[in-house]
Amino acid sequence: MIKRIRISFVLLLLIACSCQAQRLENAPITETLVGEGWANNSINTVIFRRNSLDSDGKHQFVAYYDPEGFVVLGKRELSSGAWELNKTGYRGNVNDAHNSISIALDGEGYLHVSWDHHDNELRYAKSKAPYSLELGEKESMTGLGESKVTYPEFHRLPDGNLIFMYRSGSSGRGNLLINKYDTKSKVWSQIHTNLIDGEDQRSAYWQSYIDQLGNIHLSWVWRESWDVSTNHDMAYAVSKDQGLTWEKSTGEKYSLPITESSAEYAWKIPQNSSLINQTGMTADSEGNPYIVTYWAESDVPQLQVIFLKAGKWSKVSPNHRTQTFSLGGGGTKRIPISRPQVLVDDLSGIYIIYRDEERDSKVSMVYQNKSDWTVRDLTGQSVGQWEPTYDISLWKSTKSLHLFVQKVEQIDGEGIAEGKSSPIQVVEINHN
Template structure:
């Protein structure tokens, strides 16, 4: 009896110690916020997930872009590890009533700012900085003059040689094609390298996410959508390029004959229509170059955040499984959804490798939340909230370049609303902030 009691007591102490160390570990996560200025908050245009990028860093400077309360394009920069921002109100405006019309920015290898904004099946709007590291911009100009009349979802990606890639959809939802432009810093010119990489064959369109690894390999994944209705999203596909986007292959090294279609694509994971599958999420790679794709969909009636990843040449899936509330995703326009699209990154320096997901969920009071798991042990997911108050219909966007360089997490933060189906809420402008974490939970 005494022996059993002692064993019980020891187990209790051990569990308490484990909990204590877990709490102490989480308490070391230092979170700081920096105020920048007030922004448009009547919908989610400043915080949509498909911004590439809302925040970006070049050398010692971090840059930001957003719409103010009067829909003007605002640009800003600061020296990293400081709180003082230089802000420039441009003469350009955007149609902020449409949450698709986001702003994307990048800095090329010579330090020039590139900005694209106000795009939804409309003419390209693109400007460059006047000088290196300047937030003063020039006049609107074309990139290549090709496929620039019906542009949607502009995204910039940095290349190791200092150049840039620019991804966008040409055409409308359900029948659009994926275009890729490439910027050379020597000639300071754009060329179009893909006019129609992902071909919907006038029957469907691709909604993608991408990342570029340390070796310069472009990893691309996407879902197909059969119409304007988000419920027709289906399947998760994958392709990669080892030469800057010119040629593409499957994970098996099999070369693609371009363009890639529904019948020729590599399917990382089969997901049927009407699964509440979301589009335009995020992906990353581990230190071995294996892609990790995060999304959400339902395998019963409760959408869960899911990770599809490559392991020893085989596609695997991990269901985080921590959500409890069901909902159904369907209809058109920008949706009011109980959860945000997720972002993802991996901390695999040293002996401890962790996988992180940034998200928002009504279950947790619509706070910014961070879920994490041991990548090597594939342990259960733990969750910590990074804000105390609700951020409304916010979706995550973090400074990818700063994370890759310094392993410091900076997240674009603004409390916003989103009325379902592209509606507007009559609310006051809210503060644009940058949320910074100098140490992550393990």
């Protein structure tokens, strides 16, 4: 009898693991309509939005520019498909696709919003009350290094406090600054004025992720000038004390600021490799980082995942693309493939979310299926020049994938289409 019970228990575990392993591969996809958004460029869908969606287990919030360029905030109960929307009085320069909106809920339910940045003064406000869509007046955070802000992004720590990262300075000459928000005092403080120093010769284009242990993972490519073809190498750092000190994957402490010569390199990648910047990053339950990007090792740029296991950096690639292109020049590019996001499930492996003209520019997911890679399209129609952003908090808590999706145009080098607007949707693959 004991043997039978043990065997049955093992079988149940295997069945449960098998079902979970096929969750994103086979789970039904639903689409929830939010509202109508600006679509003359990719400003609503650029990948460096942190975040386009955010949630706390019960409520989900969204932000986007409407067809007139106003900041619109929305919220819903996660169990509902009905969105409550508020068109704020704030506008952005929507003609520049850099000037995206980033949002985050803090641990007390206040919504923090930063918008309309490309080498200009900080634009930041927070909700008047927890879970409110009404924003207060625009305000400063610390008053330090707030005159030339680009790429603002929020990250919520496990204790409910926030990290705010942004570039101060221009392309090729910028530095990474980090602020921290304390929910008890409701005060921002600056913890780094120059975490990564380009030494006035280059700048770091980063992606970051806070894992479930509270570690802040940071990876970046260096760019030597405004020209994207000068991107090179993938560097890495991690903080285990909420951003105060930083170390390499070996545990060796960094002397700050981190420079080109002092950085740890997860992977060496030469210039002129069509290496893209500002992509996606995640970590598994043990705090091992995974970085997704693309570059060309021969003629065809391929999606690449660089990851750390047992103290060693490794790389895997679906290696499934056939279309060639060369990445170079400045401004927001019109590229056949989007910058990718990466998800990791301890039971079912690696998922890459992206868009590719080879698949008619649909939202696609390529994932490991044993030793092979398989592609699943998550939308039936083209999404134009969309790039993936998703509800990171929801993925961490439930392994449900909610993607912000909108069909947008992007003319190369900050070009603007005319008369374009399109519906914004949340594409959901929910953990049942």
